[in-house]
Amino acid sequence: MPKNSKVTQREHSSEHVTESVADLLAHEEPVDYKRSVLNVTGETWDKQKDGDEELDAENRPAWNSKLQYILAQIGYSVGLGNVWRFPYLCQKNGGGAYLVPYLVLLIIIGLPLFFLELAVGQRIRRGSIGVWNYICPRLGGIGYASCLVCFFVGLYYNVIIGWSIFYFFKSFQYPLPWSECPIVKNGSVAIVETECERSSATTYFWYRETLDISNSISESGGLNWKMTLCLLVAWSLVGLAMIKGIQSSGKVMYFSSLFPYVVLVCFLVRGLLLRGAVDGIMHMFTPKLDKMLDPQVWREAATQVFFALGLGFGGVIAFSSYNKQDNNCHFDATLVSFINFFTSVLATLVVFAVLGFKANIMNEKCVVENAEKILGYLNTNVLSHDLIPPHVNFSHLTAKDYNEMYRVIMTVKEGHFKELGLDACLLEDELNKSVQGTGLAFIAFTEAMTHFPASPFWSVMFFLMLINLGLGSMIGTMSGITTPIIDTFKVRKEVFTVGSCIFAFVVGLIFVQRSGNYFVTMFDDYSATLPLTVVVILENIAVAWIYGTKKFMQELTEMLGFRPYQFYYYTWKYVSPICMAVLMTASIIQLGVSPPGYSAWIREEAAEKFLFYPTWAMAILISLIILASLPLPLVFILRQFHLVSDGSNALSVTYKKGRMMKDISNLEDNDETRFILSKVPSETPSPMPTHRSYLGPGSNSPMEMSSAPNGRYGSGYLLASTPESEL
Numbered sequence: 001m002p003k004n005s006k007v008t009q010r011e012h013s014s015e016h017v018t019e020s021v022a023d024l025l026a027h028e029e030p031v032d033y034k035r036s037v038l039n040v041t042g043e044t045w046d047k048q049k050d051g052d053e054e055l056d057a058e059n060r061p062a063w064n065s066k067l068q069y070i071l072a073q074i075g076y077s078v079g080l081g082n083v084w085r086f087p088y089l090c091q092k093n094g095g096g097a098y099l100v101p102y103l104v105l106l107i108i109i110g111l112p113l114f115f116l117e118l119a120v121g122q123r124i125r126r127g128s129i130g131v132w133n134y135i136c137p138r139l140g141g142i143g144y145a146s147c148l149v150c151f152f153v154g155l156y157y158n159v160i161i162g163w164s165i166f167y168f169f170k171s172f173q174y175p176l177p178w179s180e181c182p183i184v185k186n187g188s189v190a191i192v193e194t195e196c197e198r199s200s201a202t203t204y205f206w207y208r209e210t211l212d213i214s215n216s217i218s219e220s221g222g223l224n225w226k227m228t229l230c231l232l233v234a235w236s237l238v239g240l241a242m243i244k245g246i247q248s249s250g251k252v253m254y255f256s257s258l259f260p261y262v263v264l265v266c267f268l269v270r271g272l273l274l275r276g277a278v279d280g281i282m283h284m285f286t287p288k289l290d291k292m293l294d295p296q297v298w299r300e301a302a303t304q305v306f307f308a309l310g311l312g313f314g315g316v317i318a319f320s321s322y323n324k325q326d327n328n329c330h331f332d333a334t335l336v337s338f339i340n341f342f343t344s345v346l347a348t349l350v351v352f353a354v355l356g357f358k359a360n361i362m363n364e365k366c367v368v369e370n371a372e373k374i375l376g377y378l379n380t381n382v383l384s385h386d387l388i389p390p391h392v393n394f395s396h397l398t399a400k401d402y403n404e405m406y407r408v409i410m411t412v413k414e415g416h417f418k419e420l421g422l423d424a425c426l427l428e429d430e431l432n433k434s435v436q437g438t439g440l441a442f443i444a445f446t447e448a449m450t451h452f453p454a455s456p457f458w459s460v461m462f463f464l465m466l467i468n469l470g471l472g473s474m475i476g477t478m479s480g481i482t483t484p485i486i487d488t489f490k491v492r493k494e495v496f497t498v499g500s501c502i503f504a505f506v507v508g509l510i511f512v513q514r515s516g517n518y519f520v521t522m523f524d525d526y527s528a529t530l531p532l533t534v535v536v537i538l539e540n541i542a543v544a545w546i547y548g549t550k551k552f553m554q555e556l557t558e559m560l561g562f563r564p565y566q567f568y569y570y571t572w573k574y575v576s577p578i579c580m581a582v583l584m585t586a587s588i589i590q591l592g593v594s595p596p597g598y599s600a601w602i603r604e605e606a607a608e609k610f611l612f613y614p615t616w617a618m619a620i621l622i623s624l625i626i627l628a629s630l631p632l633p634l635v636f637i638l639r640q641f642h643l644v645s646d647g648s649n650a651l652s653v654t655y656k657k658g659r660m661m662k663d664i665s666n667l668e669d670n671d672e673t674r675f676i677l678s679k680v681p682s683e684t685p686s687p688m689p690t691h692r693s694y695l696g697p698g699s700n701s702p703m704e705m706s707s708a709p710n711g712r713y714g715s716g717y718l719l720a721s722t723p724e725s726e727l
Contacts, residue, residue: 127484221514280356
């Protein structure tokens, strides 16, 4: 610095000297701001490393088009739960009345938190680990917890895709293999398989032919080789889709995101033409308003909203991190949230149209079987012919005629009616049978499709739809693992993707043994719900309370070019954290009240039976919850007590030519002093590093300083246009 500089004069004088930042920079040697690095920590500047980081920031992959990105987010958020979980909840919790709490909670919890994740991912342009390390280093465990939950969910979710692959290939035959019970030979006599006869053809095919399931989780039974091959195919598909990052997965999304809608529309049109479809849809939309006052309905609606949008997994953040920073993520959040909702409603219409048709088929079957019993009682004089109304014709017996006979017989034979063993055969009872998950997709829906004309075609379409729904969600789930790991540890994308798929396949063999379905149930029930709820609460707190809602809103205004609605300010700061805390409390209570158990298929009884988990399975269950939540306190403790670096004293900064001088010119007098000294003149250097927020829009300057223990003045520059340079 020149000898006549005011800063030099200050070193030899006790007078207070003021000099503008522009004056100081005028005395500096010419600097290439594109490459310059400010280092006050005493560390050696690694020019190669800095160049690599900047190159990485500038060369970050990007979506080929806005459509590709939207399809990726839709493919991730719209998954199997929309098809087999939402219709069940709708049926169970009041039909059309359930849509009201679901829509309310979607607006006050789902949309704001989805918007929040999209915004932080797009602004910081890193995966979940980098984003939360950057916003609040002490809560950096959020990103690692998200990765672990994604790993647990991916393990069993791909098994479901494997099951769908098995059914898909089995659908290329007529008649469908689950349409009739198999015939076995007992010596010279051919008889129907007992297990199938006592249950149903579709139930038998699912439990025996597909899973070859054992009687309990304690009976391993060895590997099911058919499911092992299907799981290998499923992981191969995921690996091929992910191997080039969004360059490969983005192209896959064009088909995997759009094809399910084609199938759902085809099924809806076909379903509406089926006899009884209207009965199913009317049953679904008939509101039971008293259910809306039940807290359990609201808890289940909140949980469904939470998981339907993929909150907390890191996939939303990963996908949005490949966007340009001026992308309108508010529009994206609103669009994807409501597409997700309308997809759930569309899938529910399809399911109830088909189940209405199935209910009519089963009701007619019930009427025929019980009419034969009545004829037998009439022929043996157990019942009098006078009990039968004169207009009843047993050759063409309708459900209405049977119900009339049933009521008359029940009234006359009141004392001995139970001994007759007659069923009411009410359509309402068939429609009220709640079916969800694998029971809906692989038993109820497959049984209905056996009665379709050209049933193999519809079966192929249905299971191809399930494969695509699962694949879209798996790509998002795996992105929640690969993107943050690759960003943070700079591993090769192809090597890490292939290695992680191989590792997941090996670990996933636990799900394709004969008792594997019970492990799928365990992981589905316990590995994600509670840890993810905690993760999303901490995400909300980190942005709304630690970083500051006002700062976040100001930063969104700079990024989007308009100020988001004040609605988001209040939901982020108050409504969402309170609702999520209530949901977490309710989930903990539910875990405590509901005995940890599973539905086992007992071969000898040909029926399901609820069993409690043995001690070793309880240990695995508890370990899943603890392991998924462990990074949260662990990272906090390590960084709170400075056992590992939190990155808050990393003072390197990449300058952008032009923008730097523009920012300096906007500094006020007090800001200039802080720009040089990282403190106001009256302050002394702090011995502890101040937390460096990821943007700092709280002041007029988009740059923010942080003190560092290693340097005299810990001055760190943070440019609003390049937050990724600090990672």
